[in-house]
Amino acid sequence: MSRHAAKTPPPPLNQERLRGLALHYVGKYATTRAKLANYLHRKINERGWDDASGPEIEALIERLCELGYINDAQFAEARSRALVRRGFGKRRLDDDLRSAGVDVQDAQLARENAEISGFESAENFARRKRIGPFANEPATLEKRQKQLQAFLRAGHSFDFAKRFVHAEPEEQIDPS
Numbered sequence: 401m402s403r404h405a406a407k408t409p410p411p412p413l414n415q416e417r418l419r420g421l422a423l424h425y426v427g428k429y430a431t432t433r434a435k436l437a438n439y440l441h442r443k444i445n446e447r448g449w450d451d452a453s454g455p456e457i458e459a460l461i462e463r464l465c466e467l468g469y470i471n472d473a474q475f476a477e478a479r480s481r482a483l484v485r486r487g488f489g490k491r492r493l494d495d496d497l498r499s500a501g502v503d504v505q506d507a508q509l510a511r512e513n514a515e516i517s518g519f520e521s522a523e524n525f526a527r528r529k530r531i532g533p534f535a536n537e538p539a540t541l542e543k544r545q546k547q548l549q550a551f552l553r554a555g556h557s558f559d560f561a562k563r564f565v566h567a568e569p570e571e572q573i574d575p576s
Contacts, residue, residue: 412450413443415460422460426469430478433461433470434501472502476510483514483555487525490514492555519575522560525551532567539565 411417418440425431425439440457449455464470476497483493493514497507514521527534531547539547544565551561567573 410447412448413455414449414451415453415456418444418455418457419460422464423469426464430475431470432472432475432500432502433465436461436464436470438501472506473509475500476502476507477513480510480513480517484517484521485524487521487523487528487554489521489525489555489557489560490518495555518557518560522551522556522564523573525554525556526564532564533569533571533573535569538568 413421421443422436422440425436429435431439437457440455440460444455461470479496479500480493483489483496490511493510494507497510502510526532529547529550530536531539531551547565548561551565552558563573
């Protein structure tokens with residue numbers, strides 16, 4: 401006999417166990433309808449289904465939305481604020497919300513926030529990476545090219561990237 405006792409596999413899911421998994425998931429993570437649906441489908445594939453009727457995932461998700469446990473628009477706004485603080489731009493937010501399954505209508509306010517906060521976000525990125533006005537010394541041409549690429553990968557517009565990358569240390573950048 402091995403040192404480790406063999407674990408018994410978890411029982412197959414039924415509607416009650418599925419509801420318990422869903423509640424645990426939304427209690428632990430900020431999530432969207434699509435992310436929760438993917439999680440529940442994955443769990444059904446892993447553990448199997450042990451109920452005469454099929455899983456009612458959409459009805460369960462709809463009920464959790466009615467109770468206020470899931471709100472894609474609030475998720476999108478919170479994600480927008482977090483990405484602005486971390487210095488990521490609007491394109492990065494769009495990619496993030498698309499991968500989370502947030503539809504265009506629920507993402508509208510978050511996108512507007514990212515648009516309004518574009519300069520603040522670019523400034524946060526430059527500060528965090530010590531680029532342009534936040535650098536200790538002027539950057540070489542090769543280093544500026546890499547900084548420009550980093551700005552673009554972070555989802556910022558070329559205009560913001562160019563303004564920050566080509567700024568000298570301690571230089572003030574006009575937000576307009």
